[in-house]
Amino acid sequence: MAGRAEEGRRMSINRRGDRWRARYYGPDGRERNKTFDRKIDAQRWLADQKARMSRGEWIDPAALRVEFGVIAEEWSGTTLHLKPRTRDGYRRLLDRRVLPRWRHIPMGKLVGYVSDWITELGSAGLSATDIRQTVYVFSAVCQYAIRTGRLHVNPLAGIKLPRPKATRERIFLNHVEVAKLAAEVGDYAIFIRTLAYTGMRWGEAIALRVRDIDLNRRRIDVHRAYTDLAGKLIEGTPKSHQARTVPLPPSLCADLQALIDGRELNAHVFTAPRGGPLRLTNFRRTVWIPAVKAAGVDGLTIHGLRHTAASLYISAGTPPKVVQRVLGHASITITMDLYGHLYADEMDTWAERLDEAAQQSDVRPECGQTDDDEDNEGPAAVGAS
DSSP: OHHHHHHHHHEEEEEETTEEEEEEEOTTSOEEEEEESSHHHHHHHHHHHHHHHHHTOOOOHHHHTSBHHHHHHHHHTTOTTSOHHHHHHHHHHIIIIIHHHHTTSBGGGOTTSHHHHHHHHHHTTOOHHHHHHHHHHHHHHHHHHHHTTSOSSOTTTTOOOOOOOOOOOOOOOOHHHHHHHHHTSGGGHHHHHHHHHHOOOHHHHHTOBGGGEETTTTEEEEOOEEEEETTEEEEEOOTTSOOEEEEOOHHHHHHHHHHHTTOOTTSBSSBOTTSSBOOHHHHIIIIIHHHHHHHTOTTOOTTHHHHHHHHHHHHTTOOHHHHHHHHTOSSHHHHHHHHHHHHHTTHHHHHHHHHHHHHHTTOOOOTTOOOTTTTOOOGGGTTOO
């Protein structure tokens, strides 16, 4: 009885003229109320508030009235830990595609309109990938609002997004094709071979300095990368935020020795014709596109040399964990998702090596042969394992 009396004091519905006023006290001890035309609507609203409080999901109605744009700016301020290029990309998506539609919409009124917005994005000519990137930023703002107590649920919950078209098959060069491509790029032959045999990303390679190369150990220390933001190169860490050491093939060591001999330790290893770091747009236009065509490897991108490095390492029998370390992937899952299918091609090779090892130990069984003395123990043994 005491519990019901307390609830009655904290929740009530009163008639005020032709309307009904529902009233309750929130977890913060403050009174909230709302007026309805019908008593049933007041009862439903009050029951909903009670249920949310019991589940720990109650949100101050004032917080739900905060506009999306305010929350978006707060969220943007929490992305300072991201790479400059990533942060800049999110900011552009926010300003160009998200805020024009949602800036002045209260957080409590987002649900129910998101599906139409996604349809509008598609009608505006955006690809499935562009839509997904845009929606990702919108969702990130909503998740921030949930964490900070300004939203009940993410309005994207249960909404299906358009699927991107199947990605173009990756192109992997073999050793002969790498040599052909290197022969078509003039003074950048060593640069091309370095990309193809180390798997370094473009931004990592153009940020490489003489002091990062240890020819005695045949290693490259990768601990910086350039990012192009609005035409300005920003130096930062590699994509995974972790430095790594990449092995060098002996033949590449000899070429790099000749390239860096006598140069200052802080000098860039690979530079533009007039000095300074290489620029992707210029290099692609003046060097890459003509060379790819001349070498007969149409469709190959510069990033394709990173895929090439992975393929060459795998074809040489390199374990997945080593490939992960060379490429600088944050997890082995990324490596296997990208290149796991290449290991399937090596199954026969590994089976043959296993067989060779068995022969060397003089214990190799013939196919279909069993050891009667140890393994065949009669009918009672069938299925016993």
